Amino acid sequence: MSCKAGQRHHPLRIRQPRLSETLPGIGRPPPVFKVALTPPDLSAWRAPPSGVPGVWIFDSGRPGPETVITALVHGNEYAGGWALENLRRQAPVPSSGRLTLILANLEAFERFDATNPVMARHVDEDLNRLWHNMRLNGRDHSSELDRARQLQPFIARADLLLDLHSTLWPSEPLFIAPPRQRSAEFACALAAGEGLPRTVLTDLGHHGGSRLIEHAHFMSPGGTGRSCLLEAGPHWEAATVTVMESAIERLLAQAETIHLCGQATQESCEPEMAVVTDNIIARNADFSFIRPWEGGVTIPEAGTPLAHDGHDLIYTPYDECMLIMPNLRPRRGQLAVRLARRTAAPLRS
Numbered sequence: 001m002s003c004k005a006g007q008r009h010h011p012l013r014i015r016q017p018r019l020s021e022t023l024p025g026i027g028r029p030p031p032v033f034k035v036a037l038t039p040p041d042l043s044a045w046r047a048p049p050s051g052v053p054g055v056w057i058f059d060s061g062r063p064g065p066e067t068v069i070t071a072l073v074h075g076n077e078y079a080g081g082w083a084l085e086n087l088r089r090q091a092p093v094p095s096s097g098r099l100t101l102i103l104a105n106l107e108a109f110e111r112f113d114a115t116n117p118v119m120a121r122h123v124d125e126d127l128n129r130l131w132h133n134m135r136l137n138g139r140d141h142s143s144e145l146d147r148a149r150q151l152q153p154f155i156a157r158a159d160l161l162l163d164l165h166s167t168l169w170p171s172e173p174l175f176i177a178p179p180r181q182r183s184a185e186f187a188c189a190l191a192a193g194e195g196l197p198r199t200v201l202t203d204l205g206h207h208g209g210s211r212l213i214e215h216a217h218f219m220s221p222g223g224t225g226r227s228c229l230l231e232a233g234p235h236w237e238a239a240t241v242t243v244m245e246s247a248i249e250r251l252l253a254q255a256e257t258i259h260l261c262g263q264a265t266q267e268s269c270e271p272e273m274a275v276v277t278d279n280i281i282a283r284n285a286d287f288s289f290i291r292p293w294e295g296g297v298t299i300p301e302a303g304t305p306l307a308h309d310g311h312d313l314i315y316t317p318y319d320e321c322m323l324i325m326p327n328l329r330p331r332r333g334q335l336a337v338r339l340a341r342r343t344a345a346p347l348r349s
């Protein structure tokens with residue numbers, strides 16, 4: 001049986017009369033993470049010529065797109081630090097317009113400790129949940145909020161913004177675009193390049209707050225700013241840097257065309273669009289997946305058990321259900337996994 005668009009064949013959650021003994025469970029895997037990539041030397045970013053720590057600007061002197069590449073929005077995701085430091089050392093000159101490279105949360109990065117590598121994600125709060133104008137223009141202060149305000153002028157002038165991220169748990173690399181046609185086109189133009197992830201995921205935001213790619217500059221219906229995020233692979237592996245560098249190379253080669261036409265000139269593959277349908281939040285501290293699912297896997301049949309959550313069992317609600325970045329040890333109230341369905345075309349603005 002195949003799913004028609006929007007159809008569901010199975011409930012997402014079913015309460016069990018008692019904890020099922022018949023289904024296998026992986027329990028909660030111990031949080032041991034291998035740090036195979038050493039942290040980069042980012043000393044050149046502390047006091048760059050731009051006058052703003054973490055911001056390097058390369059200007060072609062010719063009119064053209066404002067291209068912005070951000071990394072280290074999460075302080076322990078330093079594969080992106082490697083990718084931008086390698087690029088900075090080449091003193092890249094865009095063929096037109098201006099290129100701005102931003103290492104966003106250097107303060108958190110400087111706290112990185114390989115014996116507890118998940119700690120340096122942020123100092124006070126997640127820098128990738130603060131980009132709504134209500135937070136940016138509010139009265140609160142935190143290390144990350146103050147930094148977001150400092151970086152905002154560079155973000156608000158971007159024609160094209162690529163935000164580089166990596167994942168804690170194993171996951172196929174993918175692009176994520178906010179729900180705007182122009183940004184979905186941008187992500188598809190990158191995804192059509194050789195050796196790049198083909199999946200472009202769109203969603204309706206993140207439950208914890210607005211991400212950088214959802215800044216008003218990229219979300220306003222009449223605007224022109226395009227943004228996307230790349231989840232390039234596991235945090236501390238060299239292959240993740242390679243995926244990021246391939247995306248950067250593609251962006252720099254195609255920036256002008258994407259900016260003017262919304263598409264690239266050379267396409268070596270057809271991107272695959274997917275849209276998030278469900279956010280599965282762990283309601284209980286004992287939430288555990290039935291298998292250590294890898295992000296990006298597609299489960300063929302509706303009704304396949306995915307996880308235990310207290311007395312509930314979580315199932316795939318439809319056929320060909322894609323799992324987006326499962327968090328194999330979610331805390332109560334945390335996002336455990338998102339479910340996505342393949343679609344034919346980008347969401348319309």
Ligand SMILES: [Zn+2]
Binds near residue numbers: 074
């Ligand atoms: Zn991240």
